[in-house]
């Protein structure tokens with residue numbers, strides 16, 4: 333099946349994290365059709381790895397694609413749009429799978445390398461840590477890649493271009509929830525209960541001072557409050573209000589500083605208002621940090637196939653669970669231009685549309701990386 337058709341089939345049948353059963357089965361079947369490919373399934377849930385060897389060298393490289401879709405109702409109107417209501421490949425992981433599968437087919441055909449290539453298809457990138465699940469299931473013990481690489485389509489970069497950078501490329505993502513508890517009561521008798529709504533309003537303002545006043549201006553971080561829940565009637569003061577959001581950072585010291593300040597601010601607001609604060613702070617994905625040498629290799633391979641590869645001037649504040657793989661192995665994460673600068677819908681938008689014209693570029697990038705690292 334041509335790569336575009338394969339991608340469209342996955343697109344029409346998207347699956348959420350750790351539920352990519354059909355997707356993984358399709359990929360495994362396509363890989364088993366390739367001569368010389370050994371396929372191993374069920375690694376960290378729905379994850380799979382294909383192994384291709386050539387020559388006699390013991391060098392190896394891992395190439396990773398993510399497989400999961402998002403809980404979004406697609407609004408693209410495409411002929412191959414999602415057949416599953418409320419689930420949509422809104423981040424282009426269907427494209428990532430197709431590019432890596434294409435690279436597997438190409439490398440098996442040409443075998444212009446000396447060593448082992450591990451093709452890693454991982455589940456649940458969108459917030460559930462599929463990369464971590466695969467590592468905990470023994471990914472790098474069973475498939476000990478010397479170095480590991482991944483790419484993500486990037487709508488705002490011109491098509492036919494690529495970018496990455498040494499050091500931080502994607503942020504650490506933390507989640508927090510602060511519940512302020514009062515007592516609740518009649519809105520006309522406010523002096524009989526701590527006002528959790530007023531306290532929450534104060535808390536939102538105070539939390540927004542953490543990055544600007546507690547973190548050095550030279551450090552990069554974001555704290556966004558995304559939800560406030562509380563109250564149900566115009567004449568009732570609610571017993572509790574919750575305030576939650578996300579924190580993004582690149583340096584663990586900055587991350588620690590923000591969490592400590594957030595806890596202090598919550599306690600302080602609670603004390604001042606007579607409420608009680610219950611703080612939940614979860615660190616989900618660490619920052620994605622590229623090895624400088626690996627980032628250079630990724631750029632060199634991209635320059636070979638794209639012609640235009642540049643060092644990204646700044647990291648992105650979004651996050652990526654490939655971070656876990658880069659904690660375990662040397663490697664780099666890169667962005668592949670989609671050619672929708674300011675025109676198309678962004679990643680995770682109901683009208684996001686993966687650009688099939690870049691499938692070949694991404695495929696060739698994987699091939700070039702493998703041939704470069706495992707040069708015969």
Ligand code: NI
Pocket residue numbers: 423424425457484
């Ligand atoms: Ni993604």
